[in-house]
Amino acid sequence: MKGNYLGELEELVLLTVGVLYPEAYGVAVMDEIEQQTGRSLNISAVHAVLKRLEDKGYVKSKMGEPTNERGGRRKRIFLLTAAGKRALEEANEVRSQLYSMIPKIALQFKLV
Amino acid sequence: MKSLPPLWADRILEWYCNPALLEEIQGDLHEIYDRQNKNRGKHKANLAYIWNVIRFFRWSNIRRQKSKYSTNSTAMFKNFLLMGFRSSMRNGLTTLINILGLSLGIAGAITIFIFADHQFHTDSSHTNFDRIYQITNHIKINDEIQDWSDSPIMLAPMMKEEISAVEDAGRVEFANAAFRHNDVVFNEFVWFVDPSFSSIFSFPTVEGSMNALQDRTKVLFTEEMAKKFFGDDPALGKPLSVKFQNGEIREFTVGAVIDRPVTSSFYFSIFLPMDVFNDLKFKDEYDWSYLTDATFILLRDGSTIGEVSGQMDRYKNLQHESLPDYYVESYAFHPLNGLSQDGHDIVSSVSGGAHPAGIIAMSIISAMLLLLSCFNYMNISVATITTRLKEIGIRKVVGSGRKQIIQQFLTENLLLSVFAMGIGVLIAYLFFLPGLSTLFPISIPFAFSSGASMFFLFFGLLFFISLVSGVYPAFYVSSFEPVQILKGKEKFGQRSLFSRILLTTQFVLAFTLIVGCFVFIDNAIYLKNKDWGYDYTDNYTIPLTKADQFLVLRDRAETLPFVESVAGSDGHIGYRNPYVAIDHLGTKVQTVHYKIGANYLQTMNMRLREGRFFDESIATDFEEGVVINEVFAERMNWDNALEQTFEVDSVRKTVIGVIQNFHHDSFYEQINPVMFTPVKENQFLTISIKAKPGQVGQVESTMKEAWKEIAPDDPYEGFVQAKVGEDFHTDNNANVNLLVFISGMALVLSCLGLFGLVSYNITRRKKEFSIRKVFGANTVTIFKLMNGDYTWILGISFLVGAPGGFF
Numbered sequence: 074m075k076g077n078y079l080g081e082l083e084e085l086v087l088l089t090v091g092v093l094y095p096e097a098y099g100v101a102v103m104d105e106i107e108q109q110t111g112r113s114l115n116i117s118a119v120h121a122v123l124k125r126l127e128d129k130g131y132v133k134s135k136m137g138e139p140t141n142e143r144g145g146r147r148k149r150i151f152l153l154t155a156a157g158k159r160a161l162e163e164a165n166e167v168r169s170q171l172y173s174m175i176p177k178i179a180l181q182f183k184l185v
Numbered sequence: 186m187k188s189l190p191p192l193w194a195d196r197i198l199e200w201y202c203n204p205a206l207l208e209e210i211q212g213d214l215h216e217i218y219d220r221q222n223k224n225r226g227k228h229k230a231n232l233a234y235i236w237n238v239i240r241f242f243r244w245s246n247i248r249r250q251k252s253k254y255s256t257n258s259t260a261m262f263k264n265f266l267l268m269g270f271r272s273s274m275r276n277g278l279t280t281l282i283n284i285l286g287l288s289l290g291i292a293g294a295i296t297i298f299i300f301a302d303h304q305f306h307t308d309s310s311h312t313n314f315d316r317i318y319q320i321t322n323h324i325k326i327n328d329e330i331q332d333w334s335d336s337p338i339m340l341a342p343m344m345k346e347e348i349s350a351v352e353d354a355g356r357v358e359f360a361n362a363a364f365r366h367n368d369v370v371f372n373e374f375v376w377f378v379d380p381s382f383s384s385i386f387s388f389p390t391v392e393g394s395m396n397a398l399q400d401r402t403k404v405l406f407t408e409e410m411a412k413k414f415f416g417d418d419p420a421l422g423k424p425l426s427v428k429f430q431n432g433e434i435r436e437f438t439v440g441a442v443i444d445r446p447v448t449s450s451f452y453f454s455i456f457l458p459m460d461v462f463n464d465l466k467f468k469d470e471y472d473w474s475y476l477t478d479a480t481f482i483l484l485r486d487g488s489t490i491g492e493v494s495g496q497m498d499r500y501k502n503l504q505h506e507s508l509p510d511y512y513v514e515s516y517a518f519h520p521l522n523g524l525s526q527d528g529h530d531i532v533s534s535v536s537g538g539a540h541p542a543g544i545i546a547m548s549i550i551s552a553m554l555l556l557l558s559c560f561n562y563m564n565i566s567v568a569t570i571t572t573r574l575k576e577i578g579i580r581k582v583v584g585s586g587r588k589q590i591i592q593q594f595l596t597e598n599l600l601l602s603v604f605a606m607g608i609g610v611l612i613a614y615l616f617f618l619p620g621l622s623t624l625f626p627i628s629i630p631f632a633f634s635s636g637a638s639m640f641f642l643f644f645g646l647l648f649f650i651s652l653v654s655g656v657y658p659a660f661y662v663s664s665f666e667p668v669q670i671l672k673g674k675e676k677f678g679q680r681s682l683f684s685r686i687l688l689t690t691q692f693v694l695a696f697t698l699i700v701g702c703f704v705f706i707d708n709a710i711y712l713k714n715k716d717w718g719y720d721y722t723d724n725y726t727i728p729l730t731k732a733d734q735f736l737v738l739r740d741r742a743e744t745l746p747f748v749e750s751v752a753g754s755d756g757h758i759g760y761r762n763p764y765v766a767i768d769h770l771g772t773k774v775q776t777v778h779y780k781i782g783a784n785y786l787q788t789m790n791m792r793l794r795e796g797r798f799f800d801e802s803i804a805t806d807f808e809e810g811v812v813i814n815e816v817f818a819e820r821m822n823w824d825n826a827l828e829q830t831f832e833v834d835s836v837r838k839t840v841i842g843v844i845q846n847f848h849h850d851s852f853y854e855q856i857n858p859v860m861f862t863p864v865k866e867n868q869f870l871t872i873s874i875k876a877k878p879g880q881v882g883q884v885e886s887t888m889k890e891a892w893k894e895i896a897p898d899d900p901y902e903g904f905v906q907a908k909v910g911e912d913f914h915t916d917n918n919a920n921v922n923l924l925v926f927i928s929g930m931a932l933v934l935s936c937l938g939l940f941g942l943v944s945y946n947i948t949r950r951k952k953e954f955s956i957r958k959v960f961g962a963n964t965v966t967i968f969k970l971m972n973g974d975y976t977w978i979l980g981i982s983f984l985v986g987a988p989g990g991f992f
Contacts (some may be wrong), residue, residue: 082581098209098213099209099210099213100213100216100217115237115240116213116214116217116237116240116241116243117237117240117243118240120209120210120213120241121243121245124245136208136209142216143213143215144211144212144215144221146208146209146211146212146215147208147209147212148212148213149209150208185661
């Protein structure tokens with residue numbers, strides 16, 4: 074398997090896929106990220122990240138039902154997998170662990 | 186109204202996008218478009234849409250992978266390799282034969298490639314090689330323009346002085362001289378060269394330096410030559426006395442030992458300073474009429490050869506005035522790097538480059554051998570794959586496409602080819618190349634002129650072999666219907682017309698080569714055993730350097746108990762055949778004219794047909810007697826040749842004897858009219874000794890000793906008469922050896938192929954044979970069954986191939 078490393082954008086997209094369950098697809102993920110973080114992504118970047126996540130086994134996908142608004146085209150719906158969930162948890166854990174290790178003093182923004 | 190994005194952008198998307206991904210991507214894009222159309226207007230939405238289409242133009246979206254879940258190509262590839270390895274192991278013998286056959290073909294191809302590569306990049310080792318040119322003269326002789334290497338000796342110094350584009354110029358003058366170190370004497374071929382050779386060319390030295398060319402007491406040897414004279418001792422500073430052709434003897438010391446680059450197209454062994462030649466020949470007076478053997482120039486950096494050739498006209502006149510016979514039409518400039526290819530077109534060239542035709546012929550032959558081994562491989566592969574029909578069937582049923590099966594077999598092929606390549610390189614390195622080197626005066630290293638050519642060779646070969654040998658089996662086998670295979674209906678292999686044609690072609694080729702080879706060898710043997718027209722076995726001859734040596738040597742030889750008779754002569758049969766034109770009744774007859782001592786004919790065992798040999802007691806014999814051969818009499822239309830007369834150099838000669846025809850030249854040449862006339866002892870240039878039967882060896886050792894006493898400065902060049910004939914054959918022998926080798930290889934290859942095929946088919950039909958045996962078939966019947974097919978093929982190929990060999 075390819076490296077399990079989860080990039081920053083990948084983590085963001087993966088989280089969003091989880092948040093949007095069960096309606097996560099390209100445009101929705103893009104919109105959600107823009108709303109939540111103010112970061113505007115190109116749709117092609119979102120697609121690329123989603124594909125990468127799928128290759129790594131963190132999300133799985135299926136084709137949704139056809140809708141009118143897209144000229145009858147189906148959406149590819151992405152779902153978090155167990156591995157994806159674990160990867161998120163691990164990433165989260167690492168962060169909070171690292172955060173907790175920061176000495177108190179460093180967070181007190183006072184002039185000594 | 187629902188508006189749509191620009192149609193052309195959509196089209197582009199549809200064109201490049203992987204169909205499997207198109208729906209979702211297009212859907213997302215349209216959704217965004219609709220939204221932007223509503224919020225920001227059609228124009229901006231259009232632009233954004235186009236931008237997005239461009240942004241999606243990524244390899245991952247273009248690649249036509251059926252889906253992410255189709256094939257895992259690396260895993261499949263691993264599986265191919267594994268299966269290939271297993272099936273090769275299962276048919277160990279056939280695999281071995283396959284690889285061996287292929288590697289033989291590859292080894293041949295590599296060897297020839299290295300040889301050709303070596304021939305065509307002979308002089309790149311010189312730092313200035315792209316600025317060095319040889320000047321040659323286009324001379325008109327008999328209405329035909331010839332390119333002569335010889336040019337006026339003054340040309341080089343004048344060009345260097347007068348033409349600014351010429352940085353340096355150097356001349357080569359050939360000579361023969363006898364070199365003596367203590368009591369070791371050899372006759373050697375010498376190059377007199379200008380000191381500028383050290384700056385024009387870059388010859389690496391082992392000892393000393395090329396500057397020794399400025400010192401007229403120094404001689405420069407190649408390593409080879411130094412070894413010949415001094416063995417493994419350091420050669421630098423060793424004394425030598427050199428006897429030149431005008432009889433002058435000079436003392437030299439070794440000034441440098443040159444490590445002649447193996448890729449040098451000119452083959453020199455000894456350099457002497459040009460000054461020495463000037464001392465000997467001109468006493469420092471230069472003139473335009475003397476032609477030296479070669480002239481080289483070094484072009485100034487940045488100049489073109491056009492600048493030089495434009496200024497050459499002024500030399501034409503100088504040359505014509507002093508040499509009206511050597512009328513130069515134009516001067517030609519041969520770049521050093523092309524010299525080995527041009528060499529054969531230049532008259533008396535310094536470069537010993539082989540004619541490209543020889544290399545082309547060899548390349549064709551090696552390509553044929555390679556093809557032969559590929560045929561082999563193809564044949565055996567097709568046969569072996571039969572056992573794997575089930576595997577193919579199952580692969581197909583499980584969903585493998587035809588493309589994948591082809592891929593599988595090509596991969597296996599590549600694997601085997603890589604193996605064969607490795608072994609082939611080894612064979613070429615250990616056997617073929619050293620073998621080929623023995624046929625040529627130079628040794629060829631296992632090296633390439635550049636990394637690029639090596640890359641080109643290895644990958645080209647690999648590509649060629651795996652494709653030629655693998656494509657047919659792969660396509661053939663992959664075309665079967667799985668149902669047919671699994672039902673066991675598909676039968677093929679030994680009955681395939683294609684493989685039969687291949688096998689037949691192979692054997693036709695092999696037979697052609699073998700029969701041709703036998704004809705050739707047989708011819709050579711026939712010539713060897715052919716009657717020479719005289720008995721040569723006990724005869725021994727020593728060329729003399731001074732006429733007074735004859736008497737000393739004769740007196741010495743006549744006292745020896747194992748010497749039968751001693752004779753002297755000017756020319757000598759097979760060694761020096763002087764041709765003259767005899768005028769008879771207005772027709773000129775080209776005749777070999779030997780001037781001999783009175784008992785020469787008896788000593789050489791000539792067979793008398795009519796008349797008598799010379800008799801010293803008859804005075805007129807010496808004045809006007811002549812002995813001729815049968816061809817002479819025929820050419821003159823004499824029924825009875827005795828007492829006939831004709832004129833030689835305005836002296837009337839009378840025929841006193843006719844001898845049987847004998848071979849005076851190579852057996853390939855016709856026997857010419859021959860005449861013998863007597864001369865005095867002071868004109869003898871050779872001494873011929875007839876030993877008692879079987880004792881010619883003793884004559885040689887005794888005479889060698891005697892020679893050292895009377896002529897210590899001259900090399901001893903005595904030879905047995907049998908050697909005269911051998912020399913005619915040596916040229917032949919190299920060809921015969923090569924031919925024997927090639928046809929042997931063709932035979933081995935074809936036999937390997939046949940053996941592989943037969944043994945394979947027999948294992949396949951083991952059950953059939955067992956049952957036949959149980960029911961009482963005897964060995965003969967089974968033998969017939971096994972080999973019947975192939976005997977036919979062999980028979981047909983023999984019938985087709987054998988007559989081909991005769992031509």
